[in-house]
Amino acid sequence: MQRTPDAVADAPLPEPPLPTAEAILGEEVPPAGKKKRLGVGAWLAIIWIVGLLLAAIFAPLLPIPEPTEVFPEIARKGPTAGHLLGGDTTGRDVLSRIIYGARASYAVGFGAVGFGLVIGGAIGLMAGFFRGKFDAIATPAMNVFLAIPQFILALSLVTVLASQDGVTGSRRLMVVILGLGIVSVPLLGRITRANTLTWSEREFVLAARAMGAKNGRIMFREVLPNVIPAMASIALLAVGIAIVAEGGLALFGAGVQLPTPSWGNMIAEARTSMRRAPHTIIFTSIVLFLTVLSLNYLGDVVRQRFDVREAAL
């Protein structure tokens, strides 16, 4: 028997302490509307990515030759006047192919991750918010997907989806986007679910419910805006991964189809003449490297700015 008599020993006259302080409004308030600035690195990354994007979009207006035009005199030659980055094995302008290649590479990177964000995000948001049966099915399914080696999965998907004869270049591009997109669904879905779970537990969600908000409203207006920074941070990393993955697929002949240039198939094509004309592979790789670096760096900046904890990866 636990009894501690001295705890409740002397009963004094009840004297309720009445704090009667007046509503003093001297509370300290930080000034509103002050924002952290982006660093130089972040600006450089943004300039690089957006600059390449603009160049890719407006490529026909730039003073560069067509990416498929062959100049026999510059085949396997390094930078010369008029062809700043030289020519590739068959004499096509490397600079032009890099800029036009950005179209396919960006399309693959952002397209695949966009697909993953929409599908995976929707699954993750619903699983994390409603939990219950939907979560019990969706989450194990995503885990099973994650257990399959990602690259093998993407390769098989692309091979199966593009197996018919006479697949056109743009169709092949769609297939690559879809294949890599499907692979990214469980990854982005899990991140979204983990973040949704923690945010849904917050009191403001209950407060919104206690003010009469419906589930859909709570999910999209209260929870989703809080989850988006985490999703954006991972998505930026994923774009870089998808661009590199396309290069991997290209090595197996499953990437974007030639003659449409992509950084992946340029590297794959140039690797046969690496000894005699290394500049093609080097220049393309540098561009690829800088792009992925910029994306990763921006992902980090987003994560730091919004203090997203890497809850689950």
Place this chain on the structure above:
Amino acid sequence: MSSAQVIDGAQPTGVPGAGPLLQVSHVSTEFPTPRGVVHAVNDVSFTLERGKTLGVVGESGSGKSVLSRTIMGLLPRSAQRSGEVVFEGRPIHDLDSAGYRSLWGTEMAMVFQDPMTALNPVMKVGRQITESLRYHLDMDKSEARETAVALLRAVRIPEAERRFNAYPHEMSGGMRQRVVIAVALACGPKLLFADEPTTALDVTVQAQILDLLAEQQRDRYMAMVLVTHDLGVVAGRADEIAVMYAGRIVEKAATKVLFREMRMPYTEALLNAIPKLGDPSHTRLAAIGGRPPDLVDPPKGCPFSPRCPYARERCHEERPELTPSESNPDHLYACFYPVGSPETEEIRVRIQAQRLIDSAPPEVREAAAEHPGGQG
């Protein structure tokens, strides 16, 4: 009469009508867990009149928060509840979620404990108020904005116009709690649950927030259930106080009556646990020994008996029912040997004597040990 007028407190919203605002009878809430069923709220009944305040006091885990959430219908799906809740003459305990949604915000609202987490960090505070105004009261954008600014002013936020566009992290804790209150008051509820509204705040800000709540309540003729663990908080502000322990109401009386003649030893212990300004420094803080009972497997007798200094054999065997006091039928308590009865007085004297002996110099203590039974 514009709606802005109604909302910012110019007009009372909980106008007197027939009958009590809220009648709660025999409400119980249970949570099935892997360890067993947690009896969070047990057979709680009370009535709340319009415009009045009920203080619900108890330790952590006494079921006070679950009680307010049970009444509001804000429990997780796993919870099992029974008993009747009648709001304005209408039973609301078996409403579905759409039925509750029609009550939430406009009829009853809740102020949450922690202003740090009760506001959405990525939404401007103004929009958090206008959301429900536009949804429930069908206001257009500018009308909602006007009302929200009026509300922010009503909860004494300086520069309300500018604060409308601030994010929660740009405000201090006290400010945020004011915003939380403004959100809860937005649609003019008749009943406000304040779930430990000041626990997360500084002591100086606590008083301001409580005064603000009282003022808003008076202006709007709104009833309030003020949940707290601090008797001091409800002392000057509640009309009636219900003390909860282990999911049950163990003592309930009008505030003055309760403080004048508390009967339940637990109430007394809670009051003693408040440090008093007049005490000399280094006075030992009076804690309530032991821990709150396990709500999966509550003790057989009175749930407070293991920690009660006055407990006797009977307390450990039988559970006392909530019964009216002989002097005042509105003063209910659940105790066999209430504070002030001869049995408890005897023990109290003995405990005090022991205390004195313990604090005396060693030679006196030895002398006392040689003459046990000698009156200290």
